[in-house]
Amino acid sequence: MDKVIKLTKIFLKNSFSNMDARMGISSKSKSKILIYGILFLYFAGLIIFLSYNLLDGLISIHQETIFVGMILFMIFGLAIFQTLFSSINILYFTKDNEYILPLPLKPYQIILARTGVMLIIEYVIIFLLGLIPLVMYGVLTNAGILYYITMICSVILLPILPILLISIIVMIIMSFARFTKNRNRFQLIASILLIGIVIAISVATSGTRDNLTNEEMAQAVVQANGMIEIMKGYVPTVDYMVEALTTNSLFIVVINIFKTFIITAVGLVLYLIISQKLYFKGLIGNLFGSSTTTSNKKINQEKYQNSKLYKSYIGKEFKTLARNPVFLLQCLLPAVLIPILMVFVVYSSLNGDGGLAESTIKMLGNTPTNSFLIIGIILGIIQFFTMFIYISITAISREGSNAIFMKYIPVSLYRQYIYKIIPNIIMNIVTIIISLGIAEYILHLPVLTLVILFVIATIMGILQSILMIIVDLKRPKLNWDSEYAVAKQNMNLVFPVLLSMINIVIIALMVYLFKNINVYLGLAMLGCLFIIATFVANKYLYNNQNELANKIS
Amino acid sequence: MIEIKNVSKSYIKGKKSVDNLNLDVKNGEIFGFLGPNGAGKTTTIRMITGILNIDEGDILIDGKSIKNNSLEAKKSFGFVPDSPDMFLKLKGIEYLLFMADIYDVPQEKRKEKIEELTKKFGIYDQLNNQIQSYSHGMRQKIVICGALLAEPKNWILDEPMTGLDPKSSYDLKEMMREHAKSGKTVFFSTHILEVAEKLCDRVGIINNGKLVFVGTFDEMKQKFKEETSLEKLFLEITEK
Numbered sequence: 017m018d019k020v021i022k023l024t025k026i027f028l029k030n031s032f033s034n035m036d037a038r039m040g041i042s043s044k045s046k047s048k049i050l051i052y053g054i055l056f057l058y059f060a061g062l063i064i065f066l067s068y069n070l071l072d073g074l075i076s077i078h079q080e081t082i083f084v085g086m087i088l089f090m091i092f093g094l095a096i097f098q099t100l101f102s103s104i105n106i107l108y109f110t111k112d113n114e115y116i117l118p119l120p121l122k123p124y125q126i127i128l129a130r131t132g133v134m135l136i137i138e139y140v141i142i143f144l145l146g147l148i149p150l151v152m153y154g155v156l157t158n159a160g161i162l163y164y165i166t167m168i169c170s171v172i173l174l175p176i177l178p179i180l181l182i183s184i185i186v187m188i189i190m191s192f193a194r195f196t197k198n199r200n201r202f203q204l205i206a207s208i209l210l211i212g213i214v215i216a217i218s219v220a221t222s223g224t225r226d227n228l229t230n231e232e233m234a235q236a237v238v239q240a241n242g243m244i245e246i247m248k249g250y251v252p253t254v255d256y257m258v259e260a261l262t263t264n265s266l267f268i269v270v271i272n273i274f275k276t277f278i279i280t281a282v283g284l285v286l287y288l289i290i291s292q293k294l295y296f297k298g299l300i301g302n303l304f305g306s307s308t309t310t311s312n313k314k315i316n317q318e319k320y321q322n323s324k325l326y327k328s329y330i331g332k333e334f335k336t337l338a339r340n341p342v343f344l345l346q347c348l349l350p351a352v353l354i355p356i357l358m359v360f361v362v363y364s365s366l367n368g369d370g371g372l373a374e375s376t377i378k379m380l381g382n383t384p385t386n387s388f389l390i391i392g393i394i395l396g397i398i399q400f401f402t403m404f405i406y407i408s409i410t411a412i413s414r415e416g417s418n419a420i421f422m423k424y425i426p427v428s429l430y431r432q433y434i435y436k437i438i439p440n441i442i443m444n445i446v447t448i449i450i451s452l453g454i455a456e457y458i459l460h461l462p463v464l465t466l467v468i469l470f471v472i473a474t475i476m477g478i479l480q481s482i483l484m485i486i487v488d489l490k491r492p493k494l495n496w497d498s499e500y501a502v503a504k505q506n507m508n509l510v511f512p513v514l515l516s517m518i519n520i521v522i523i524a525l526m527v528y529l530f531k532n533i534n535v536y537l538g539l540a541m542l543g544c545l546f547i548i549a550t551f552v553a554n555k556y557l558y559n560n561q562n563e564l565a566n567k568i569s
Numbered sequence: 570m571i572e573i574k575n576v577s578k579s580y581i582k583g584k585k586s587v588d589n590l591n592l593d594v595k596n597g598e599i600f601g602f603l604g605p606n607g608a609g610k611t612t613t614i615r616m617i618t619g620i621l622n623i624d625e626g627d628i629l630i631d632g633k634s635i636k637n638n639s640l641e642a643k644k645s646f647g648f649v650p651d652s653p654d655m656f657l658k659l660k661g662i663e664y665l666l667f668m669a670d671i672y673d674v675p676q677e678k679r680k681e682k683i684e685e686l687t688k689k690f691g692i693y694d695q696l697n698n699q700i701q702s703y704s705h706g707m708r709q710k711i712v713i714c715g716a717l718l719a720e721p722k723n724w725i726l727d728e729p730m731t732g733l734d735p736k737s738s739y740d741l742k743e744m745m746r747e748h749a750k751s752g753k754t755v756f757f758s759t760h761i762l763e764v765a766e767k768l769c770d771r772v773g774i775i776n777n778g779k780l781v782f783v784g785t786f787d788e789m790k791q792k793f794k795e796e797t798s799l800e801k802l803f804l805e806i807t808e809k
Contacts, residue, residue: 319662320680328670332659339658339699418655424618425671426643562622569621 019121023129028136030112030497055510060148067149071156081262083153088170088254088261091146095138095175099182104206105342105500106133107183107295108190112497113303123292131183131287137505138175147171150261162269163261169273170257176280177253180287187291190298204341253279325427329435336414337407337439343414346503350404351443355450358401388535390459391469392527396520398451398473403516405447406503408440408484412568413493413502419568430561433489437481444477468536472543479550480515482557487511489564570596571617571723571756575626578612586612588778590626594756599749601769602758605807609778610758611651614727617756618648630723644672646723647716653708653732657701661692661711664700665718672719679718686714689744690737705732713741724748726757730764742768766799776807 067083074080107130116126150167153159189206253276260272323331337343411433412419422432452466452473461469487508496502523542530538557564571594578587587609594600604610615621617628619635619642628635633642656664662683669679687693690710692703700708709732717724724745730738745755745768759765765772766786774782782789789802 319666320676320683322676322679323666323670325670328667332656332663332667335663336656336658417652420615420620420650421655423620424643424648424650426640427671428640566622569615 020125020128020132023116023121023125024132024136027106027110027112027129027133030110030501052507055514056144059144063145063148064152067152068156071152075156080153080157081258084150084261085254085258087146087149087153088174088257089251091142091171091174092178092251092254094141094145095178096182098138098141099134099179102134102137102500102504103179103183103186104190105498105504106130107186108299109342109500110498113299117299117303123296124288127288127291127295131179134179134183135175138179139171142171142175160264162264162266166257166260166269166273169276170261173273173276173280174253174257177283180283184287184290184294187294187298191294191301192298204344206341208341208345326431326435326438329427329432330438333411333436333439340499342499342503343410347405347407347410348439348443350406351402351447352450354404355401355447355454387465388527388531388538390461391465391535391539392523394451394455394469395473395476395523398448399476399516399519399523401447401451402444402473402477402480403512405440405443406509406512407443408437408481409488409508409512410502410506411436411440411485412488413496413506413508414499416494416496416502419492419494423565423568428561429565430558433485433557433561433564437485440481440484441474441477444481445474448473448477464536468539468543472539472546475543475546475550476519479546479553480512480519482550482553483515484512486553486557486564489567492567494568570594570629570631570754571600571725572629573613573617573626574628576613576616576623576628577625578609578616578621579624586778587616587775590775590778590780592773592780592783594754596754597749597752598770599745599755599768600757601765601772602756602775603760603762603765603772603803604758604775608775608807610775611727612778613775614725614758618646618725619643645721646725647719647721649709649713649716649724649726649729651727651731653705653712655700655708655712658699660699661687661696661703664711665696665715668715668718672721674719682718682720683714686717687711689740690714706734706737709733710737717744723754723756726755728759729757730759730761762799762803772799774803774806781806 071080071083074083147167150171151164154163154167186206189209256272256276256279260269260276263269337348415421422429448470452469455461455469456466491508493502493506493508522545526538526542526545530541571592573590573592576587576590577585579585590609590613602610602613612621616623617630617635619639623636627637628642630642631645633645635642656667659667665683665687666679668674669683674682683696684693687696687710690713692707692710692714695703695707700711703711709729713726713729716726729741733741742764745757749755749770769786771783771785772789773780782792784792786799789799790797793802793805
């Protein structure tokens with residue numbers, strides 16, 4: 017067990033090494049701690065606010081125990097979703113796999129350590145999204161110490177089973193890797209397949225949930241209760257822990273925790289037996305299988321043609337993004353998938369209510385003041401969508417140790433920065449076009465408004481791209497063990513969220529301040545504000561191009 | 570020609586990784602840069618190539634300062650870094666054409682040059698495959714091809730023989746000799762003393778950030794008054 021703990025620590029350190037260094041108390045860390053502290057407080061505050069409102073409503077109709085069921089199912093569901101995204105990378109695509117395999121370690125030790133990494137990442141997320149609401153419940157219902165002990169047991173035990181279950185599914189899929197002739201393509205297909213499962217589940221569940229929102233509270237409670245009752249049958253551990261959390265009897269608490277513990281332990285034993293048979297076959301197939309189908313095709317004569325440097329460089333960026341499954345899924349695809357998926361989910365469920373929300377939006381759009389409001393909302397939504405495009409924020413980190421290439425080629429660093437952010441700007445524009453297309457379909461906006469919206473959103477996209485590459489240059493994560501560490505386990509990814517939040521606040525302020533002036537004049541002022549900000553950011557990037565690259569060495 | 574003038578570099582305040590280095594690598598010369606691990610070889614090479622900023626002094630490549638005229642200086646050399654794991658998702662041909670675009674290799678020359686280099690290193694048939702499917706040695710070869718494509722006057726190679734098979738290693742050494750014979754410069758670091766002994770016109774030995782010896786192998790023997798191998802002399806110099 018000692019080796020498992022040490023190995024887990026090494027895997028975690030490897031994944032979060034840069035983050036550790038940044039979060040350490042030494043060197044300029046106070047301001048960083050402050051930033052993370054503010055972010056944590058912001059999200060924690062948001063969760064407390066939402067939990068309080070929901071709990072307050074439920075307590076008023078004496079149905080507060082439903083809240084516990086909802087949170088525990090959320091913990092279970094979160095573990096499923098998070099593992100679907102992370103397991104394939106943590107189990108199969110980390111660079112250290114090659115170095116770990118020859119070490120004198122037993123298979124179960126490696127499997128347990130890898131699973132431990134997934135579990136610890138899960139606990140961090142659950143601490144914020146699961147533990148805070150459960151503490152809120154305890155506070156608002158004046159729960160005793162028994163509740164809090166049970167709560168900690170729930171948070172520790174519940175995520176284990178879904179992680180084991182999803183990991184087994186991933187291992188089954190990946191065990192086919194050894195039969196494939198092209199492991200890169202297989203990795204991509206396997207990743208897309210898993211994301212497809214996530215999307216399918218989210219579409220299916222969101223439809224049901226949204227249909228409930230406009231029901232009367234009592235009816236919603238009955239339905240939610242019914243749903244939880246149905247799901248309890250499939251997830252007995254959640255059922256036991258709900259019972260343990262909502263009782264005052266010590267005996268019932270102990271029995272239910274014991275039952276959950278036994279089921280989890282049996283699950284773990286089964287997992288170890290199955291995974292020892294599956295994991296290493298897939299891992300070896302993935303590591304040592306043919307990485308690409310070899311081609312003996314003659315090179316076309318046209319291929320030798322000169323290309324402008326910008327085309328060549330940007331083309332290289334796109335090829336690197338598109339041919340890497342993790343970067344494709346985390347950096348390129350969200351630009352297309354997120355607006356379509358979100359709008360599909362929201363719009364289809366709104367239509368289910370007889371087009372009520374649609375007619376409300378149309379009604380809001382009738383007066384000039386409210387048109388400005390609608391425009392502000394659309395810009396805010398676009399901001400929300402584009403914060404998931406991680407091309408610019410990972411532009412330098414993605415290069416890893418190759419980043420030094422930028423410094424010895426005879427191309428100015430500023431030009432290279434611009435070439436690196438152009439894919440981000442292009443994908444931003446794709447998101448903007450999709451979002452505006454949907455907005456036009458729903459609201460039938462005037463062409464001029466669409467054009468202005470496009471221009472302002474594009475300027476904001478350029479600003480975001482420049483600012484994010486500056487962040488990545490100042491805090492590059494160049495030593496990584498898998499692409500996943502750059503595109504997911506990277507604290508820099510909070511900065512696009514932070515910027516989008518700031519932009520949304522600015523938009524809201526402008527909408528409020530300019531509500532009494534002409535819409536187009538207000539929009540022009542908003543546009544000017546972002547043009548100035550973009551100009552300043554670009555000037556900073558240009559003037560400090562060499563200093564910004566100091567961390568690349 | 571590479572001129573290193575009073576160059577110093579510190580990573581930690583008060584501790585110089587490279588201390589007041591002075592060195593001229595002349596045209597028509599193969600210069601071997603030797604030293605134990607952590608002596609300052611890679612730091613020096615990274616300063617020559619502009620990857621690291623120079624704290625004190627300057628480096629001129631064909632008379633152009635890497636500090637003040639870096640783009641022009643960078644056009645004057647081809648660099649092979651110590652790790653060949655670059656642009657793994659690109660096909661070999663895509664990488665070489667990308668390098669050709671960066672170094673403005675003319676249309677009429679790039680086909681001829683790519684074919685010549687890749688055939689010499691035996692990787693021509695692999696050009697349509699992604700670099701990640703290459704072995705370590707093949708990756709080293711494609712990076713060397715990329716660096717030599719634009720026919721730079723100065724070659725700067727960090728451990729270029731690592732991973733190369735005997736035939737490719739021999740071919741590279743021959744190319745280095747031809748390059749120097751045509752009046753151009755080769756500056757390379759190596760741990761293989763035998764290669765340095767047989768190939769280099771002069772060697773420089775760096776230890777603890779200081780250049781402890783510069784000269785020919787014969788000069789080294791004379792200086793230490795010993796009729797022995799470079800290996801023994803190297804150990805004597807660096808362990809002093």
